[in-house]
């Protein structure tokens with residue numbers, strides 16, 4: 236029996252037989268807690284099945300928000316519909332569609348606008364092409380939308396003993412436990428955070444889509460890797476003294492310990508980049524130490540560089556959009572950075588002021604040769620609590 240047939244015939248028994256309460260519920264609860272949906276937001280629930288996410292999502296976004304559940308199974312959607320009717324979940328809409336052929340325009344129309352949140356729980360590992368389904372789903376979301384993938388892999392550690400059971404169970408549902416679809420967030424989102432539950436069996440990842448709307452034609456945004464170090468060094472050193480001259484090996488190390496490292500690319504060449512640190516990073520910098528000592532949960536922009544040939548086109552603001560989206564997705568309160576006062580950099584000071592940065596101190600650094608203004612900007616919608624650390628995969 237194929238997985239399509241299984242969900243058709245098993246829809247009515249799905250909630251009872253899917254080990255929801257003893258095993259899987261915790262994954263959806265955790266993802267929705269990390270996404271922190273707000274009243275009025277629009278949520279796309281990909282592969283929604285019988286709508287087990289819907290009461291939780293409705294409670295957060297009602298009365299003005301909307302939840303759109305998409306599934307290819309008429310029978311699973313029928314159960315979701317009954318649930319919504321029985322429980323008065325009037326924010327919930329349902330759309331029958333194969334996720335691999337999802338029409339983004341249709342989703343936006345059903346939601347009344349682009350999605351603020353996309354969630355896929357225990358569904359991508361069943362799909363023939365998870366990457367295609369995910370791309371189609373996020374095409375219906377706004378830049379900066381929060382996203383979550385919850386899925387399964389074989390349990391590890393002591394829980395390994397139940398791995399054969401998990402495989403049999405997942406196999407029955409048609410899931411590929413080696414698909415690891417949460418890794419799609421590493422390529423498509425920023426500020427990715429992870430939780431690992433039930434002996435690593437359940438993997439939860441959340442993040443935010445980059446704010447790419449303002450990208451000029453031909454420019455793309457991608458995560459940096461240490462192998463970019465040579466290109467980064469050329470860009471970096473050309474921007475001195477606004478940023479310190481740094482050898483490629485040190486830049487590779489910085490990328491390695493960064494909480495966020497993104498590059499702007501044109502025709503296969505990097506034309507700008509940002510490197511930012513989360514709290515608690517193993518990073519010996521006087522300015523990072525200043526912000527760490529303040530005790531405010533922050534994402535620290537170590538450096539942001541745009542090639543001289545690309546300046547004035549808004550690329551710096553694009554990178555900052557991605558930084559603020561990541562800080563917001565991670566539940567941080569501030570974005571922090573420093574700008575030189577001596578040698579002076581009035582252009583950069585004015586730019587940061589326009590973005591909402593305010594000076595919270597000054598200090599002499601590098602043995603008194605450079606004086607900086609230490610800047611902080613509040614993350615829009617930040618909650619006081621910072622949640623988990625980095626992602627694992």
Ligand SMILES: C[S@@+](CC[C@H](N)C(=O)[O-])C[C@H]1O[C@@H](n2cnc3c(N)ncnc32)[C@H](O)[C@@H]1O
Pocket residue numbers: 242263281282283284285286287288305306307308311332333334335355356357358361362363408
């Ligand atoms: C294990 S259930 C999970 C349902 C729900 N997300 C949850 O958390 O309970 C997997 C669901 O994915 C749906 N599904 C599988 N492949 C799909 C596809 N290509 N397009 C849309 N839905 C799909 C199935 O019909 C089923 O309802």
